[in-house]
Amino acid sequence: xxxxxxxxxxxxxxxxxxxxxxxxxxxxxxxxxxxxxxxxxxxxxxxxxxxxxxxxxxxxxxxxxxxxxxxxxxxxxxx
Amino acid sequence: xxxxxxxxxxxxxxxxxxxxxxxxxxxxxxxxxxxxxxxxxxxxxxxxxxxxxxxxxxxxxxxxxxxxxxxxxxxxxxxxxxxxxxxxxxxxxxxxxxxxxxxxxxxxxxxxxxxxxxxxxxxxxxxxxxxxxxxxxxxxxxxxxxxxxxxxxxxxxxxxxxxxxxxxxxxxxxxxxxxxxxxxxxxxxxxxxxxxxxxxxxxxxxxxxxxxxxxxxxxxxxxxxxxxxxxxxxxxxxxxxxxxxxxxxxxxxxxxxxxxxxxxxxxxxxxxxxxxxxxxxxxxxxxxxxxxxxxxxxxxxxxxxxxxxxxxxxxxxxxxxxxxxxxxxxxxxx
Numbered sequence: 001x002x003x004x005x006x007x008x009x010x011x012x013x014x015x016x017x018x019x020x021x022x023x024x025x026x027x028x029x030x031x032x033x034x035x036x037x038x039x040x041x042x043x044x045x046x047x048x049x050x051x052x053x054x055x056x057x058x059x060x061x062x063x064x065x066x067x068x069x070x071x072x073x074x075x076x077x078x079x
Numbered sequence: 080x081x082x083x084x085x086x087x088x089x090x091x092x093x094x095x096x097x098x099x100x101x102x103x104x105x106x107x108x109x110x111x112x113x114x115x116x117x118x119x120x121x122x123x124x125x126x127x128x129x130x131x132x133x134x135x136x137x138x139x140x141x142x143x144x145x146x147x148x149x150x151x152x153x154x155x156x157x158x159x160x161x162x163x164x165x166x167x168x169x170x171x172x173x174x175x176x177x178x179x180x181x182x183x184x185x186x187x188x189x190x191x192x193x194x195x196x197x198x199x200x201x202x203x204x205x206x207x208x209x210x211x212x213x214x215x216x217x218x219x220x221x222x223x224x225x226x227x228x229x230x231x232x233x234x235x236x237x238x239x240x241x242x243x244x245x246x247x248x249x250x251x252x253x254x255x256x257x258x259x260x261x262x263x264x265x266x267x268x269x270x271x272x273x274x275x276x277x278x279x280x281x282x283x284x285x286x287x288x289x290x291x292x293x294x295x296x297x298x299x300x301x302x303x304x305x306x307x308x309x310x311x312x313x314x315x316x317x318x319x320x321x322x323x324x325x326x327x328x329x330x331x332x333x334x335x336x337x338x339x340x341x342x343x344x345x346x347x348x349x350x351x352x353x354x355x356x357x358x359x360x361x362x363x364x365x366x367x368x369x370x371x372x373x374x375x376x377x378x379x380x381x382x383x384x385x386x387x388x389x390x391x392x393x394x395x396x397x398x399x400x401x402x403x404x405x406x407x408x409x410x411x412x413x
Contacts (some may be wrong), residue, residue, distance in 0.1 A: 040225065045216040047170035056178055059212045 001053070003076065010072050013052060017045035027069035039063070055079050080247055082234055083374070083399060085274070086406050090119040095197035098123045098190055098269035100183035101204045102131055108138065110397035111200075115144040119402045123148060123196050125183045137155035148222070150186060168219055168382070179216075184209065188217035191383060197408035200401050201371045202387035211253075214378070220381055221268075223312060228265040229253045229376035230272050230349070231362055235369045238399045239327055240397075241282065241346040242379040247273045248350045248365075251358035252376035261302075262305035263312060268379040270316045273349055275410025276403065284327035284347035285309070285320030290336045293323075302353050319343035324350065374403065 001009065007027060015022040018035050029035065031042075039059075046062050047057055055078035065071040080090075089408040097114075101107045102124035124131050128149035135142050148155065160176055163169055169192065171179060179185040187199040187285065203209050211227055230249035238244045249269045250257070257265060262285070270281035280410040288294055289300040299321060306320040319341050325332040326344055333345025352358035354378070365371045378385050388397050 039227075040215065040220055043212070044170060046174070047216060050175035051170075051172040051179070059216070060208070066187075 001079070006053075006076060006079075007069075007072050009052060010049070010060075011070060012077060013045060013048040014071075015066055017041050017048055025068065027067065027072065029068050030066055031064065031068075031071075049075060053079065082232065082277075087119065087402055089406045089409070090402045091113055091117075092154065092408045094118060094121055095119050095196070095408050096121045097098075097401060097405055098125060098148075098187035098196040098199045099124045100187040100199065100201050102126050102242065103134060104203050105138070106392075106394050106397060107200075107203050108135065108140070110394050112138075112140045112144055113394070114398050114401045114405075116141070120405045121146065123190075125187050125190075126150060128152075144410040147409065148190070150181075150183060156180060159189050159193055163189050166192065168222075170219070171214065182213075184213050185217055188213055188385075194217055197412070198384045198386065198404045200386050200388070200404060203390055203392070203397070206390075207387050210385065210387040211378070214381050218381045218383055220380050220387055224264045224268060225258060226254050226264055227378060227380045228257075228261075228268055229378050230269045231322060231373045231377070232273075232276075232373035233362070233365050233369075233371045233373050235365060235371040238369070238371075240348065242277075242279060242348045245277075245348070246328065246350060247279075247348060248352065249358070249379075250352065250376075251362040252355075253378070255355045257305075257354065259301050259304035259308055262301065262351065262353065263308035264380065266305070266309045266318055266349070267313050267316065269349045269351060270299045270313070270318070270412075272377055272379045276407045278410070279348055281349050282343045282347050283309075283314060283316065283318045283349040283351060284322050284343050285318070285351045285353075286324045286327050287321050288323060289321055289352045290323045290326045291321065291339070293336070298353065301408075305351075317342040320351075322347075374399070375402065379409065383411060 055075045097120045099111050103380040114120045123146045125148045128147040190196050191199050228250040229252045230247050233246045250265050266283050273279045273281050285302050285306045289299045302321040309318045326336045327347040330345035337344040384407045388400050
C-alpha cells in the first residue's frame, strides 16, 4: 500500500468509526477540534486499522495524534 | 454482618470463573489461590502453564484449585478466536485478534467476552490505562453508555441513610470532567452497579450546589441537563436532582428544600458528583472526617465487569476486590 492509498484507507476508516461522511474529512482534520470524539470512537478506529492493515498501533499513540495526517504517519511507521 | 461479609456470602453461593492474566505475580497468585481455596471463585490462570504450575508448587499451593490456560495451546486459542469473531458486537477480526491475544490481558478478556470466564482480574502489572483500553477494545461499552466511570461504596460509621451506614458514590476516580451526556451515563451505570452487586433498588441523586433551581449558573446547568437525559434514557430508574448533598441524603433537609414528590430526595443510596474534582475531594472528606471505609473504585459502563486493582494493593485487598468483581459478574448475568 503506497502513501496515497494508505491516506485514503485511513480517511475511510475514520469516517466509519466517527460516523462521518468521508467528504467532510481531510488529512488536516483535527481529532479534538473537528471530530470531538470520545475514546470509544478512537478504540473503534484502532480496531479498524488493525483489521484492515497489518499495522498494530497502540491506543495511546493513536490518541496522541492531533490530525488524521499524524495518524497516517503513525500507521505508515508501523507497516 | 458487615457489607463485605454479605458480599463474601453471596460469592460463595454462586462462585464464578475469574481469569488472571498476571498469574505469575506472587501477590496475584496468592490472592487468586486464597479466593479459590475458600470457595469464592474458580481461579483460571493464564500464561505458560508449565511455569505457572511450577510456581504454584514452589509457593505451596494445591494445583487442583487452579485451572491453567496455556497461551501456546493453539487449539484452545483458535476456539476462543472463532467464538469471539462470531459475536456481533466485537470489533477485531481473526488476524488482529490473534495478534492482540499474544498479550495475556487481551487473551483473558477474549475468554470473558465469549463466556469462558465471567470476569478478568488484572492491574497489578498492567496500568489502569492498559486495563481500561483493553476493556474498551475487547469487552466494549454498553450500547447506550458513552463513558467508562466508577463508583465507590462507602461504609460510614454513624451514618443512618436509607441503606444503613452504606452509600454508593460516583465518579470519584475515572471520568474527569463529564459532559451532560456522560454524567447521565455515570448515574445510569451506577444504578446498574449497585443493583448487580448489592441487590439494592437504586435511588440516584445528582448533586451540586443547588437544589431544584435554588442556585443558577453553568455548573448547575450541566447537572440539570444530565438529570433530564438520564431520566429520558432510563425512565425505569429512580433518578432525580439537581440536589445539594444534604437534600439528597437527609430526609429532614429534603422535607424543607424539595417541595415536590421525589422517590430520591432525602433517601438517595447512590450519589453522583458533577465532576472528578468534587468526587475526589468528597471521597477524601468521607474517609478523613467520616472515618469511612471506601471500597472500590469499581469500574462500570462495560458490557461485562472489567476490574483494575491498585498496583500497591496488599493481598487482602486484592482478594476482596476479586470477590466483589465476581459477585458483580454473577449479578450482571441475571
